[in-house]
Amino acid sequence: MTPHYHKLALASALLLALTACKEEVKPVEEIRPVRYTIAGAGQQSHLRQFSGEVRARQESRLGFRVAGKVVEKRVSSGDSVKKGQVLAVLDASDYQLDSQAKQAQLAAAQANLAQQAADLKRYRELLAQNFISAAQVERQHTAVQSAQASVQQAQAALSASRNQAGYTSLIADSDGSVSEISIEPGQVVAAGQIVARVAAAGEREVLIQVPENAVGELRQASSFNVKWWAGQQAIPATLRELSGDADPATRTYAARLKLSGQPDGLRLGMTATVEASLPGQHSAAIKLPLSAILDEQGKHYVWVINPKTAKVGRKAVSVGRPDSQGIDITAGLNGGEQVVTAGVHLLRDGQRVTLLAK
Missing domain, CATH: 2.40.30.170 (Efflux pump adaptor protein, beta barrel domain)
Incomplete structure (x- = not known):
């Protein structure tokens, strides 16, 4: 092959390569599948x-009426109890000793009353015989009344002391179950401190x-x-x-x-x-899922689908307060539009989409 023919073949190959480069490659249009909802269709919630x-x-919060050291805990949380059942017990030795002291004081007061009453009887006999004056009898009668008051005082003190001893037992005031009990043996509690909670049946x-x-x-x-x-x-x-x-x-x-x-x-x-x-509290705003809102530079948008062209367009909206059901659209939508509810950050104006099932 001569140099002339060699050059001619090379030129033909270059011409064919340039022609191939000039052929246009048509880009494939991206069609994105999207989920959507219809604005205003069943989106409002009244709940x-x-x-x-x-x-x-009825729930009773129970505590001891006296202070003391816990010596016994008879129930645990979750136990069923009956009215009058003992839940816990304090050390009652000090209160029992106090009751014994009050009992002795009552006995002394009763003995004094008996002595004063006997003296009054003798004074009246002596008065009948004119051995004493009437004033002495009156003074003895006053002494008897004072002794009677002392007996009543001692009886009241003994009753109060016995009550204090009885308060060392924590009693259920109704049938029910123990919701909570927060004491253990050895713990010292104050009077009125809440130590148990009983839920009435x-x-x-x-x-x-x-x-x-x-x-x-x-x-x-x-x-x-x-x-x-x-x-x-x-x-x-x-x-x-x-x-x-x-x-x-x-x-x-x-x-x-x-x-x-x-x-x-x-x-x-x-x-x-x-x-x-909530009747009467219905809002005229359209409710959309939060995922339908596109936030850009402090403004809110939604993607609205054109049903004729199957393309999306961005639309500015005003939003209200969000809740568990979504967010209110107070302006920008008229209702009935198809609005994209997922993937709003992946779309662009005029992009063609296909609709997935709602």
């Missing part, structure tokens, strides 16, 4: 939820803690429904009591709800969810 626990209608309630911004809503609720985390059937309830003062530690208000029935297997301390229906 307010609170967490609570099952408590007894019978009616059960649900106790919830209400934040201060929900107290007004709770009072206006038309109905309550209690659901159990342990799987029992949900039952209606009514508001029985709402505290007028906030707890100093949690700054919440305690509320008690009376159950319309007592389901089988209901136990103290079980966790429940209380749903309060």
